[in-house]
Amino acid sequence: MKKVIIIGAGGHSAEITDYITHYNNSVAPELCFDVVGYIDDNKENYDSYSLVSPYLGTIQDHEVSEEAEYIMGIANIQFRRTIVENFLQKGAKFATLIHPSAIVSPSAIVGEGCVVAHNASIGPKAIIGNFNMLNSRCTIGHDSTIGNFNFIGPQVVLSGFTKVGNNNMFGVNSATIPTIEIGDNNTIAAGMIITKTVKDNETHFYRFKEKVVIT
Missing domain, CATH: 2.160.10.10 (Hexapeptide repeat proteins)
Structure with missing residues (x-):
């Protein structure tokens, strides 16, 4: 399984979580995504949805994981590129x-x-x-x-x-x-x-x- 961390914990991330569930139900176990958790600067976003994995803290304070890849789960285009580029500079890898x-x-x-x-x-x-x-x-x-x-x-x-x-x-x-x-x-x-x-x-x-x- 491929471990992933979702950036963002609001409505868009909840939709992506559903996509992952459908994806995992259609592929062999070794190809599945394992959602390690969610990061979001506003924990209230996480608390608003019944997400499948734990809240891992804020985006700002997050230390990039070498064991997991990332999926951008924030819809606001004003923030998406800045966050992704910052994570790439820290060595993050992103899943498709x-x-x-x-x-x-x-x-x-x-x-x-x-x-x-x-x-x-x-x-x-x-x-x-x-x-x-x-x-x-x-x-x-x-x-x-x-x-x-x-x-x-x-x-x-x-x-x-x-x-x-x-x-x-x-x-x-x-x-x-x-x-x-x-x-x-x-x-x-x-x-x-x-x-x-x-x-x-x-x-x-x-x-x-x-x-x-x-x-």
Whole structure:
């Protein structure tokens, strides 16, 4: 079994814990994840959920384990990259977790420290970088490339040949048309359909919403 420590002990970590349970039920015992425990700077997060393993203390005071790998269980994109890079500097290793219900093409590549949630789909020749969160029922189209430290929300659709940089947040049900390029550090609001290039450090959202009634 592979020992893992989950960084964070809130709702996102609880979801990841469920993914691990489903994963462990689908693989041979030697391939299972053994959750050693959770670290979180706010113990109240841990106390709010019936997590399977003990609270191990704060992230700030945690000494990196040589016997366990880590899984990022914090959803807030403002903290994810900083924490991961700090742990990497201390010698931490990160596991990649792919839910058994996800469909991943044999020709796709999924990097270190990624979590791929249930019913997600990664198409042929797609390249997923490191430390990305691909949430439930999202679709990464064929020949798409995703950089590092992106958070892909539930039911997001990135169409074929989409190129995404680093540290982007995609809200629920957002999407791209084919061949779109998105840079770094962007926020794509829920429900947005991206039809033009997005550079860096931008937020895309609907300023006005129209209601069309057909009679």
